[in-house]
Amino acid sequence: MNQYTAVFLDESREHLQAVNDHILKLEKEPHELALIEEIFRSAHTLKGMAATMEFADIASLTHQMENVLDSIRRGQLAVSTEIIDSLFLATEALEEMVEAIGAGQDGKKDVTALVGRLEQLEAGEDGPGASQSDGEQEQPALDELQTAMAAEAEKEGFFPYQITVTLSDDCVMKPVRAYMVSQAAGELGELIKTVPAAEELEAGTFDASFILFLLSQATVEEIHDAVSGVSEVMQVEVIPLKLTDKAANEENSQEETAATQVEEEAPAGQSATRKSKTIRVSLERIDDLMNLFEELVIDRSRLEELARLSGNNDLEETVEHVSRVSSEMQEIILQMRMMPVEQVFNRFPRMVRGLARELEKEIELDIAGAETEMDRTVIEEVGDPLVHLIRNSVDHGIEAPAERLQAGKPEKGKLSLRAYHSGNHVMIEIEDDGAGINRNKVESKAVENGLITTEQAQDLADEDVYKLLFSAGFSTADEVSDISGRGVGLDVVRNKIESLGGIISVASAPGKGSKFSIQLPLTLSILSALLVKVRDETYAVPLTSIVETILLEEASIMDVHGRKMMDYRDTVIPLVALREVFDVPGSSPEQKSQPVVVVQKGEKRTGLVVDSFIGQQEVVLKSLGSYLGDVFAISGATILGDGQVALIIDANALMN
Amino acid sequence: MEGISKYIVFQMNHQTYGADVRQILSIEKVQEITEVPRTAGFIKGVINLRGDTTPIIDLKERFRLGKLEQTEATRILIVHIADIRVGLMVDSATDVIDVDAELIEQAPEIIGGIRDTFIKGVAKQEDGLLILLNLEAVLDLNETNELRKFTKEQQTGGQDSGNDIGNR
Structure with a gap:
């Protein structure tokens, strides 16, 4: 894999995750246009990258996603469950393609059905001929939303600029230059609009000049310098924009939306500056470093032994110092291998949403402590067991809405996923407020499977009965369902956790819910x-x-x-x-x-x-x-x- | 030039064998081997190969050609195929030679007491036959040097049966 592909994969994954998160939020707040903007931006970046790397299917799918999103933000289309579903499907397909590329394949996939579906959605409320997405070209101005964004941003010290860039006549790579210019400008702030639209810039279907609208804290000179630094740029004109009164009036009506937008922007801006203090290092290098260090640890014990045998004081002291320093190094390297459990937790919101819809249940997933860090190896291994446990809770734990109402509980079930540090361990808990574990059911099943006798069952404490769930070949679901009863039971989960040096336990109260707790070591190596x-x-x-x-x-x-x-x-x-x-x-x-x-x-x-x-x-x-x-x-x-x-x-x- | 490959030449019971040089990482002298309990008999244990543990196979025992007697000449061929790295203990390893693909013939069903599954082909040399081993098959624990006895699959079935080598 060449380095471009690696970067492409990294960034695509990040953007897909962002799209994912934002779609989930959008479902809860369908009128939040800032979310649409975020999704649009990620989809757009993806499209650009995919087109450059010549992954045509990703590009065409993201392009159609953009069109739908664009219609939404123009108010021509309202966010509906169907749109959310389709966006999720598209995101899933994109993820598949990206992973396929990661696995060394060509990342090709038949996306015509999905593209068609999105096209229909786009046309749906709009009627034919709606794809006049760039109709406003003759009037290079900001639309309401963009003006509102600009107005809000101004309060935070970000000023709107209009940058007119003219490329030299003999420029042979117009799309590339335009892209580079956008990048250069984007680094100084937030690009809110381009004329012509970004798609056309990328396709190169514009004359020598184009216009960018930028929100930035930089001065005119700084922007000018940054943009004219790109080769083959002939002329750059930067004009600070004055927001019109009209915009200011309209802004009132949009106050709320815009406010949240800026909240979203500000952290993004911060992280952009923070980025300069971190660098991307390939996992391979960290692993190599770890391997080398492990060799050092081995030599260290050898040295300690030799020094002790030699009886040479100076040598012993030096070796002792080496040991101390290397212990600290060990600490740092181990920290470098740590990743937030977010990496695993990320995929759960969509999974739970999908499962809940499939089972016609209402479930709210609450995630806490996603920033808790663990060793990379543990994180990679812990995903599958967690998927299993969550499916389990959704399928067996949380009841159908009607049943819940009857039991005097709110219709919407609650599933909590928590991670936190505890001493030298990381705890992960999965708690639901469902029906709890049915002791009798577990008992009779265990007797049936010959795990215990009826007499033994009577003497067992609740806790011990629950533990039987982790015995080999145990499943209490009456019917094998598609969700969790796949013939593998919780014993597989237990084995996996134990092979990681962890412990799994369960607590449950009838009618109130159950809680699975996993204790994992911080590091394995x-x-x-x-x-x-x-x-x-x-x-x-x-x-x-x-x-x-x-x-x-x-x-x-x-x-x-x-x-x-x-x-x-x-x-x-x-x-x-x-x-x-x-x-x-x-x-x-x-x-x-x-x-x-x-x-x-x-x-x-x-x-x-x-x-x-x-x-x-x-x-x-x-x-x-x-x-x-x-x-x-x-x-x-x-x-x-x-x-x-x-x-x-x-x-x-x-x-x- | 295309047809010529380099082979490492080694001996077991005075017969000469060849292993594709591209699959051999290195040739090592015998060093202390740590036994791993409850593994197949031909697995002698693991060694420390420059900081990494590497399992060692007695190739003679693997082929049921008797047991290797360690001598000064004994060598370990470190084989690297896919993710797997394993050392093969042989009587001696003497040479690296070029073999022209055109001179490689298909092996008879059994040669030198070894089934054809393990053999890529036979190359005639001036001083006798060179048996070229199929190292993938040698590392595949499902392949044995006798007619395969099918043992009952465990009812769980899903386990990677290729990986557990008589651990129970």
């Missing part, structure tokens, strides 16, 4: 572990799963029905000898007391019998590679200071 020796092999046990280490007297090992057990703080817990489970070659030393690592998962505890403890160390988690796939009770490997590979034990797997 570097972890603190206890190194233990088993015969000739060294293993690493993540500290997060360790409760305690104990030297256990041989005599206090109990034999219960052939299983070795031990007494741990007044409860009897099973013992697992790693040398047996892993069939480690070699022989173990004879010793009076056995070193035991007590590990915990939820309420469950198990003692892992090892030969000796080596010590605690930061280790870098390396995958065993796709070739080996999932290996029982091993979550990965790490490289020790002496270059040896040590396997990292997945204590969870040893507890079953």
Whole structure:
């Protein structure tokens, strides 16, 4: 993929997300023309980029989207559910195409049906011949909305300018120059209008000159310099515009709209200035940096070991300093890999909307803490489980409107999605105010599936019954629905979360709703572990799963029905000898007391019998590679200071 | 020139084999291997290859040609195909040669005790036959060097059965 494609993909995704968000808002506030402007702008940028990159289908679809949006902002078309739906469909198609390009395909897609649908919509209230979108060319002035925008912006210190640009006669790339001029001007402020329309500028169907209307804080000279910096620009004329009284009067009627617009503009302006302090770095580079750093961490432990052995004070001090500095570096690099969960949450509003419509339910999705940051790898993996849980809540949790009314609840169901930091973890919660989990149903299903007996069921606390939901092959939906009953149950979700080192739990109150909570580690790649020796092999046990280490007297090992057990703080817990489970070659030393690592998962505890403890160390988690796939009770490997590979034990797997 | 490819020449049980040089990252001497419990017998474990863990296969055991005895000559060919990186342990690796595609013939069904699935072709050389291996098949855990026994699929079915190599 060349760098242009990469930039195209990045920006397209951003714009599509923006379109998405704004359409959602537009549905709630159909009269908010500022939103239309936003969508229009994104669609327009997309079209421009796609046309430059020669992705014709994206360009033609965005073009038709623009036409519809244009009709709306001219007041020729009112926002309707159908329009929203069609815009969503178009956005989805665009996303597909962009992703296809990302996957190395040509991004072609048959969009004629969608374009047709949009054309119909555009024509719908307008009748034929409505596409006179550039009819006002003879009068290069601002329309009401634009004037209102300008008037509001003026209060914020943004002044309207009319910039007339003439390109040199022999200019062979008029569209490109026009684009560059627009970009240059756009960097100084907000382009609110061009004459001829931007489409024509891009197509190059204009004479040598064109006019831009810009809202900017810059001075005439600054604008002049910026624009005439573009090659093949022959003449630039910048005139500050005076807003007419007429506009000022009309502005009153539009006060509200315009005010919100400026609110929208201001942050955009800020982020534009903030942008200068950040740079785009490809993920690949950050990953490379992380990989290099991981090697450094390995060498660091090697150095520490050598320095200790050498007994050279100066060396030890230096190494200690290196260690401190690299710890701080580690922190910074890990932060660089952090991304806001927004990346995942983004897709949910549209998904919930779609599901709700499909199921004829009314649902309000409330998202909080989207800015919470997590490691990129975790974010990439956590999306699917969340989709599953949300579908679950929408399908099984929230009731149909009629049912809700009967239960004395508001017709509209509420689904909350929350993320927040808690210590070294990130919590994600999905809460609905639906019917809650039906204990009896879960019970009978569990009995039916042979998970528990009827007697056991009676003794179980509610919480324990709910936990059964996460058992393999469990689904309480009476019918397999298209939404969540796809034959995979919550056990898949649980497995995924656990493979990320996380924990999932559920709480529920009948008639009030349920809440799924997911606890995830902040990062996956570097972890603190206890190194233990088993015969000739060294293993690493993540500290997060360790409760305690104990030297256990041989005599206090109990034999219960052939299983070795031990007494741990007044409860009897099973013992697992790693040398047996892993069939480690070699022989173990004879010793009076056995070193035991007590590990915990939820309420469950198990003692892992090892030969000796080596010590605690930061280790870098390396995958065993796709070739080996999932290996029982091993979550990965790490490289020790002496270059040896040590396997990292997945204590969870040893507890079953 | 098009028809000529470079092959790494290596030996197992005194037979000479070739592996396309474009699929080989490097050739390594044997270093300490960390065993990975509960994996197939021919998977000897993982090594630290310049900071990355790489699984090691005993190629003789993979083909059921016996077990490799480690000697000074033992080498590990680091194969890189698609996302997968694996080391293949062989008796020795001696040479890199040019093989003209026109001289490559189709392999008989079984040659040197190896099924044709694993073989890309056979090239006649002055000093005997060079068996060119199909490394994709070698890395494909669903391929075995005997008539495939179909084991019952797990009822869950959706799991990537290609990936779990006798882990249970």
